[in-house]
Amino acid sequence: MANLDKKVKGSWLIHHTNKLQGVTNQTGYENTFLAGKAGILLSAISSDRQLSISQERLETLAIAANxxxxxxxxxxxxxxxxxxxxxxxxxxxxxxxxxxxTTLQHTSDLFDSLGPKSNELASISLAERASVSPILAEDVAEEIADLHRLSRSELTHFLKDAETIGFVDAEKISENEKLLFNGNLFRRDATKKIVSVLDSLKTEEKVKLTELTEKLKKSACVTIEYAREFLGENLFQKVAAIGLFDINVVSNSIEDVGFITLPSAFSKYSNSMVDDAFDLAKAFVSSITYGMTKSSYSRGQIQAVDALLGTLVAGGSVGPVRAIAEDYKILELKGVVEVKSGTKNGRTGPMLSLLKKEVGELALQAIRQGDVSEHSLTALPSATVTSFIGPEQNREKVRRKQATLNPKITNDMLTILRTGKGL
Structure with missing residues (x-):
């Protein structure tokens, strides 16, 4: 734990907080939950520059962050x-x-300042270990108990918590053996692990999977429909369940559209990045891809994505087009972009600007190069909202159904973000 990078540790705290929100109480993990929630709020309200936020905007962003x-x-x-x-x-x-x-680092520092319990520290160690490779529960149990001084009864209770809450996944492989893993297996050393998966497949499945992986490296993401048709339903379900691909779903007033990306496309090689740690960038890339492939020209179809993202990253605004008010709601509610009415080239309408420059930079690299492992930026997720479902939720099928905000509530929230004034 002492040598764990603060950004990685902060990412696990966000991951664990998202899992804790799916159970009825957080007893025993109060410090984890507090630090994670504080990090989620900080991400929602922060920008790469100093920002003054009205109480109305603050509450709206908090609601969107659950x-x-x-x-x-x-x-x-x-x-x-x-x-x-x-x-x-x-x-x-x-x-x-x-x-x-730095939000991830602050989350880690806050957690440490709260005096976390042994089981909370153990939950991070276990999740980190299970992201390297699947491991038998009995093989890691003694290591965790010794490292965090857990008694036998405490260890038994902790391992049950870890499985029930979802800090790790457990697969029973025999009467007395459980294999522990999580959805981050393909976020580091991905090449070796993909080879292992390929070795377990039939020849024709290997060819299809290899071709799709190469396409994703070049084009950043493709639609779920394309992947399903290309791989076939059985192979698609098989590789999606273990997290070989990330499944992202974006929504607007017209439709819900799913995209898949490579888990390693947004992470530094050999650096453990947790599931959901790049929801902001993946939401951005998925939204941009929607604009390029799904949106009609009359709505504002993206014609020159490189120029568009370049303008946003440089601090400029793009628009005005009608699609801006519809296709980027999730990015507004996560505090990544700002939509305001403006005038440009004699036209008036919704204008888009970027609040989190590094997310835009990462999206630009992804669109240009597909696999951007050499240009990694660490981004932090907010809590799940109705217009974007991140990779882990899609992989795991969360235990309780999330209530969907009705359109009026969502529109009211966006109106506040678009018209509310600062301090």
Missing amino acids: INIMFELPKLLDVLEKQQLIDRSTKGVSVLGVTTA
């Missing part, structure tokens, strides 16, 4: 203020320039 504004928000603001990450006033908050990478 944070209760009556009970959780005040506590989380207290925590962030104590860490000197925000300044509060009667009108709202001021957030210093915080990148998504």
